[in-house]
Amino acid sequence: xxxxxxxxxxxxxxxxxxxxxxxxxxxxxxxxxxxxxxxxxxxxxxxxxxxxxxxxxxxxxxxxxxxxxxxxxxxxxxxxxxxxxxxxxxxxxxxxxxxxxxxxxxxxxxxxxxxxxxxxxxxxxxxxxxxxxxxxxxxxxxxxxxxxxxxxxxxxxxxxxxxxxxxxxxxxxxxxxxxxxxxxxxxxxxxxx
Amino acid sequence: xxxxxxxxxxxxxxxxxxxxxxxxxxxxxxxxxxxxxxxxxxxxxxxxxxxxxxxxxxxxxxxxxxxxxxxxxxxxxxxxxxxxxxxxxxxxxxxxxxxxxxxxxxxxxxxxxxxxxxxxxxxxxxxxxxxxxxxxxxxxxxxxxxxxxxxxxxxxxxxxxxxxxxxxxxxxxxxxxxxxxxxxxxxxxxxxxxxxxxxxxxxxxxxxxxxxxxxxxxxxxxxxxxxxxxxxxxxxxxxxxxxxxxxxxxxxxxxxxxxxxxxxxxxxxxx
Numbered sequence: 067x068x069x070x071x072x073x074x075x076x077x078x079x080x081x082x083x084x085x086x087x088x089x090x091x092x093x094x095x096x097x098x099x100x101x102x103x104x105x106x107x108x109x110x111x112x113x114x115x116x117x118x119x120x121x122x123x124x125x126x127x128x129x130x131x132x133x134x135x136x137x138x139x140x141x142x143x144x145x146x147x148x149x150x151x152x153x154x155x156x157x158x159x160x161x162x163x164x165x166x167x168x169x170x171x172x173x174x175x176x177x178x179x180x181x182x183x184x185x186x187x188x189x190x191x192x193x194x195x196x197x198x199x200x201x202x203x204x205x206x207x208x209x210x211x212x213x214x215x216x217x218x219x220x221x222x223x224x225x226x227x228x229x230x231x232x233x234x235x236x237x238x239x240x241x242x243x244x245x246x247x248x249x250x251x252x253x254x255x256x257x258x259x
Numbered sequence: 260x261x262x263x264x265x266x267x268x269x270x271x272x273x274x275x276x277x278x279x280x281x282x283x284x285x286x287x288x289x290x291x292x293x294x295x296x297x298x299x300x301x302x303x304x305x306x307x308x309x310x311x312x313x314x315x316x317x318x319x320x321x322x323x324x325x326x327x328x329x330x331x332x333x334x335x336x337x338x339x340x341x342x343x344x345x346x347x348x349x350x351x352x353x354x355x356x357x358x359x360x361x362x363x364x365x366x367x368x369x370x371x372x373x374x375x376x377x378x379x380x381x382x383x384x385x386x387x388x389x390x391x392x393x394x395x396x397x398x399x400x401x402x403x404x405x406x407x408x409x410x411x412x413x414x415x416x417x418x419x420x421x422x423x424x425x426x427x428x429x430x431x432x433x434x435x436x437x438x439x440x441x442x443x444x445x446x447x448x449x450x451x452x453x454x455x456x457x458x459x460x461x462x463x464x465x466x467x468x469x470x471x472x473x474x475x476x477x478x479x480x481x482x483x484x485x486x487x488x489x490x491x492x493x494x495x496x497x498x499x500x501x502x503x504x505x506x507x508x509x510x511x512x513x514x515x516x517x518x519x520x521x522x523x524x525x526x527x528x529x530x
Binding site for chain 1: 307
């Protein structure tokens with residue numbers, strides 16, 4: 067370094083390794099002012115922006131995560147509700163089917179009972195009608211026969227008591243013959259009627 | 260690379276000189292001295308002031324309308340700031356301890372980079388950092404900072420003990436290591452910081468001068484076939500200008516990286 071300086075000095079050139087005091091002063095002041103200006107006015111803004119940006123990114127991620135969680139929860143809830151609804155629907159269908167079946171069975175029962183009742187009533191009615199008809203027939207036949215017989219026999223059978231006993235005997239005979247040959251009795255009876 | 264460029268250009272100039280005519284005056288340290296613009300104020304000082312204004316205003320405009328989605332200017336400002344903050348401070352000192360040095364190191368980087376780049380900026384065309392005073396005071400500031408925070412962290416004795424006697428070495432080594440470490444930390448570091456930056460800028464500027472003045476000499480003074488030959492140094496000066504741009508940014512980075520490393524070393528518990 068000394069030799070270089072000596073050479074330069076010998077050539078009459080200025081020594082580039084010797085600092086100029088005025089440059090030192092101007093440079094230091096300029097740098098110091100620049101430093102204090104940037105440190106107070108500019109770099110805090112950069113740091114703040116960094117922090118805000120990090121916050122924004124992390125906050126955004128946090129929010130996204132939260133939203134995702136919520137969506138997941140909602141989906142699960144929705145699925146659960148859907149499953150519930152399906153169960154409910156199936157249950158209702160089943161119930162409706164059972165109810166329908168029960169109603170049909172009940173109706174059938176009722177209808178059968180009703181029909182039985184109607185048939186029964188008809189039977190009874192027929193029975194009654196038949197009995198009444200028989201009774202009427204019997205009395206009418208008796209009267210007719212008596213009348214006929216009276217006409218034939220004359221006034222002989224006018225006496226009531228005798229008349230009745232004669233009729234009864236006749237009818238008993240009739241019944242007996244009917245019992246002995248039931249196949250022929252009814253047509254004979256019908257013909258007689 | 261500088262040397263090679265220098266040699267080529269000088270060779271051409273020598274050839275031209277041999278052909279006769281006025282002798283070529285090779286540029287030297289004299290070209291780094293400027294007459295005062297007024298009073299004591301010289302061109303390098305003007306460049307220093309302009310650079311400080313440029314960096315200050317540029318950063319201010321970049322930060323003025325800071326928003327989460329950065330504008331172009333803000334992106335650039337934040338880019339420089341974030342580069343020094345995360346890539347230099349984050350990787351050396353660590354952001355936990357280093358955050359309070361970020362303003363200094365960002366200012367340092369921008370200031371040096373702009374002063375260096377003023378060497379290839381039209382009109383200015385002089386790297387103010389080739390004046391040794393500028394790197395010297397910057398190196399001294401870094402020197403004061405790392406020694407101060409080292410002493411503050413470890414105490415006066417503790418700092419020098421940690422510096423000179425890093426644990427885990429065989430005893431005889433310390434005889435050699437202790438004085439070397441002391442010399443390195445206290446004396447050599449600021450000198451190398453200063454000289455590395457100054458002489459890189461000095462040499463780069465000198466090479467550009469040689470190419471351009473040599474070309475000009477061939478073109479204006481010699482004429483004829485030599486005027487045609489002046490294309491070579493001119494073309495070379497353009498290539499070198501791009502190379503200089505790279506060196507200028509790189510040297511700013513190196514200066515700041517070393518400053519950060521020295522601070523990190525002073526803060527470290529184990530040397």
